[in-house]
Amino acid sequence: MGFREGGSGRSNGGGGRSFDRGPREMHDATCSECGTQTKVPFKPKEGRPVYCKDCYMKKKDSSE
Secondary structure, X not given: OOOOHHHOOOOOOOOOOOOOOOOOOOEEEEOOOOOOXXXXXXXXXXXXXXXXXXXXXXXXXXXX
16 A cells, blocks of 8 residues: 555554653652652642552552
């Protein structure tokens, strides 16, 4: 098919995001599990838990 030949397609891995924009804005947050101050690459929402890297990894490992 013509649109796939030559590698000129606009595929960026899906989701419409481009990861070549430079560093992401980091937001301050308090870990819902241990209470430590941390920074996350998204704006935390009221009522949604936010975890530091250590607690996130523990939760991720225990859910598998």
